[in-house]
Amino acid sequence: MESISDNQKVPLVNGEPVVELPTDLYIPPDALEVFLDTFEGPLDLLLYLIRKQNLDILSIPIAKVTEQYMAYVELMQQVQLELAAEYLVMAAMLAEIKSRMLLPRSSVGEEDGEDPRAALVRRLQEYERYRKAAEDINELPRVGRDLHLAWVSSKRKPVTANPPQVSLDELLLAFSRVMTRAALNKHHHIQLESLSMRERMTEILSRVESEKFLDFESLFKVDEGRRGLVVTFIAILELLKESLIVIVQQEPFAPIHVKAAA
Numbered sequence: 001m002e003s004i005s006d007n008q009k010v011p012l013v014n015g016e017p018v019v020e021l022p023t024d025l026y027i028p029p030d031a032l033e034v035f036l037d038t039f040e041g042p043l044d045l046l047l048y049l050i051r052k053q054n055l056d057i058l059s060i061p062i063a064k065v066t067e068q069y070m071a072y073v074e075l076m077q078q079v080q081l082e083l084a085a086e087y088l089v090m091a092a093m094l095a096e097i098k099s100r101m102l103l104p105r106s107s108v109g110e111e112d113g114e115d116p117r118a119a120l121v122r123r124l125q126e127y128e129r130y131r132k133a134a135e136d137i138n139e140l141p142r143v144g145r146d147l148h149l150a151w152v153s154s155k156r157k158p159v160t161a162n163p164p165q166v167s168l169d170e171l172l173l174a175f176s177r178v179m180t181r182a183a184l185n186k187h188h189h190i191q192l193e194s195l196s197m198r199e200r201m202t203e204i205l206s207r208v209e210s211e212k213f214l215d216f217e218s219l220f221k222v223d224e225g226r227r228g229l230v231v232t233f234i235a236i237l238e239l240l241k242e243s244l245i246v247i248v249q250q251e252p253f254a255p256i257h258v259k260a261a262a
Contacts, residue, residue, distance in 0.1 A: 042090035043127040045072060050124070060117055062101055066094040093120070166249045166256060174216055174256050175233050182222040182229055195228060200235040205260065208245055213257035216247065 012018070049068050050060065073091055100116040141147050208214050220232050236258070239245045249256050 042086045043124060045069065045087075046090070047124055047128060058121060060121065062094065062098050062117060066098050069094055163248060163250055164252055166247045170249065170256065171247070178217055178220045178222070178229060179226065182226060185222050195231045197231055197235050197238065200231050201239055204232070204235055204239060205244060208258055208260045210260040210262050213248070213259045216256040216258050219258065
């Protein structure tokens with residue numbers, strides 16, 4: 001855009017100002033250019049020309065491939081694409097190989113020499129291997145393109161299950177079972193023995209340990225009768241009151257166990 005006045009600007013086409021709107025859909029030749037990045041280099045172009053015609057890479061028809069390559073280079077020059085130096089170097093190499101194959105062999109030793117196309121064939125094979133490896137790597141799942149990582153944060157607190165506390169009702173229920181079993185073992189006493197609660201407490205403490213649990217019902221001797229069972233039960237309650245023993249139960253209606261306090 002070139003300024004004509006302070007308040008008016010007009011476009012320029014080929015250096016000439018355009019002050020009137022065109023009456024048709026005329027577009028100047030240089031107003032629009034399209035660039036297509038088809039090939040990544042001269043080797044890529046050569047490989048495309050060979051594969052397009054299903055040619056054997058080991059026996060390349062140099063004359064035919066050179067003509068097609070030069071036609072593509074001329075097309076790039078016509079559409080005013082900037083040619084890389086590698087394309088021109090490859091064109092010169094193809095021309096050299098073509099001329100060497102057209103020249104007659106002067107001696108038998110030259111007939112057994114290396115094919116002028118051998119170096120080019122090796123470069124094409126090596127480029128094809130790297131290109132195939134790059135395509136295989138590109139097909140692999142990629143984080144951000146094919147895979148997306150998902151993160152989940154959990155705010156749940158760990159749940160700790162505390163064993164239920166042993167209530168007095170549970171102790172009475174267990175004691176009633178002991179009394180029921182004792183009723184099945186009644187017998188006559190010829191002489192009554194004096195039962196000491198302190199002695200029974202000492203006896204219970206001698207049986208329980210701090211590292212090992214003891215079954216609650218095993219502390220009772222059913223052959224002592226009702227009086228002996230009552231004295232044992234009261235002795236257990238006294239020891240529990242004085243914090244000398246610990247009574248635990250894993251779950252409701254589970255067996256009750258006793259151990260000495262630590």
